[in-house]
Structure formats: C-alpha cells, structure tokens
Amino acid sequence: MTIVQDRPENDSFNAARKAMIDSQLRTSGISDTFVIQRMGSVPREDYVPENARGVAYMDRAVKLADGRHLAAPAVQGFMLQEAKPTQSDTCLVVDCGSQYLTELVRPLVGQCDSVSPENAGDAIPGKNYSLLIIDGAVEQIPPQLAAALAQDARIVTGLVKDGLTRIAVGRKTKDAVSLIPLAEIGMPVLPEFSAPKNWSF
Numbered sequence: 001m002t003i004v005q006d007r008p009e010n011d012s013f014n015a016a017r018k019a020m021i022d023s024q025l026r027t028s029g030i031s032d033t034f035v036i037q038r039m040g041s042v043p044r045e046d047y048v049p050e051n052a053r054g055v056a057y058m059d060r061a062v063k064l065a066d067g068r069h070l071a072a073p074a075v076q077g078f079m080l081q082e083a084k085p086t087q088s089d090t091c092l093v094v095d096c097g098s099q100y101l102t103e104l105v106r107p108l109v110g111q112c113d114s115v116s117p118e119n120a121g122d123a124i125p126g127k128n129y130s131l132l133i134i135d136g137a138v139e140q141i142p143p144q145l146a147a148a149l150a151q152d153a154r155i156v157t158g159l160v161k162d163g164l165t166r167i168a169v170g171r172k173t174k175d176a177v178s179l180i181p182l183a184e185i186g187m188p189v190l191p192e193f194s195a196p197k198n199w200s201f
Contacts (some may be wrong), residue, residue: 016057030077047100136194137165
C-alpha cells in the first residue's frame with residue numbers, strides 16, 4: 001500500500017527533475033554529461049524543508065529552515081560544470097546549509113569535505129584542498145580559507161559586486177587568490193564573506 005501511495009509523488013518529482021534538466025540546465029548551456037547525470041539522479045526535493053518540496057525544481061532560490069537559501073538549479077549546474085571535478089581532487093565545499101551541492105560533488109572527487117559559511121574560517125590551514133566551491137556569492141575569500149588551499153587550487157564561487165552576483169572562477173597562486181567573473185546570475189549572498197568597509201568622507 002505504501003508503494004502505491006508513494007508512486008504518484010515520486011513520478012511527479014521525477015518529471016520535475018527531467019523538466020529542470022531540459023528547460024533550465026540545457027537551455028542555459030549546462031550540458032556536460034557528468035552534471036546532467038548528477039543533477040538528474042540527486043533528489044533535490046530531499047534538500048529543502050518539507051513545505052518547499054513542491055517548488056524544489058522551480059527556477060528560483062528556495063528558502064531553507066535557517067533563513068538561508070538553496071540557489072536555483074542553474075546556479076549549481078554552472079558551478080559544477082566550471083569546477084570540472086576529478087577523482088584526483090580533494091574538494092572543500094562551503095555549503096549554504098542544504099548539503100545539496102556537496103552531495104552533487106561528493107562521488108565525483110577523491111575526498112569531499114563540507115563546512116558552513118559561519119565556520120569557513122576554521123578550515124584547516126595547510127589542508128591542501130585542490131578544489132574550493134562556495135555555494136553562494138561573496139565579496140572576498142578570507143585568508144584563513146585560502147590557507148587551506150593547495151598552490152594552484154581551483155576555485156568556483158559566486159562573486160557579488162555593485163549589487164550584482166556572478167559565477168566566478170579562480171586559482172590560488174603564491175598565497176594569493178584571484179577570481180575572474182563569468183556569467184551574471186542571481187544567487188544568494190553570503191554575508192560572512194563581506195569585505196571590510198572603508199571609511200569615506
């Protein structure tokens with residue numbers, strides 16, 4: 001009886017997941033096989049509050065129980081595609097609170113650790129992560145977080161400047177982090193990564 005009752009909901013989510021891939025990811029240029037496979041198999045509805053399961057696949061951010069947001073599907077699709085994770089990677093995900101992006105990445109890398117934005121400064125210095133993915137838009141990457149990255153580590157993050165958010169990619173070289181903004185896309189801003197405000201007169 002349980003199987004019969006669950007089937008309509010499961011069919012509905014499966015259909016929504018396929019529609020997300022066809023109408024949101026592919027139409028946005030997100031077509032790498034590994035991205036489509038992961039986002040087509042991970043049940044996004046399991047990473048949002050119960051009352052938001054019905055909107056989990058819509059083209060918008062979903063509010064989480066702690067006041068944070070799960071970004072729209074295309075955001076995670078872009079980030080995963082730009083990250084190009086491999087089994088040789090040791091990856092650190094700064095997760096927005098849903099663990100969805102972390103689960104997308106986990107089987108694609110050799111090791112995947114997750115940390116919240118509040119605790120990102122506690123990342124172990126010298127850990128030598130080869131890949132950093134930040135699930136949200138930041139103004140800066142704190143030195144403590146950069147210290148946990150290996151030289152030439154790849155970085156995929158959101159970047160906020162002048163009120164606009166963009167996907168950005170970068171590298172850590174000579175103990176410095178450089179980022180290049182790519183596509184403009186709406187995504188949640190992480191206040192923990194705000195840059196210090198300068199005095200002005």
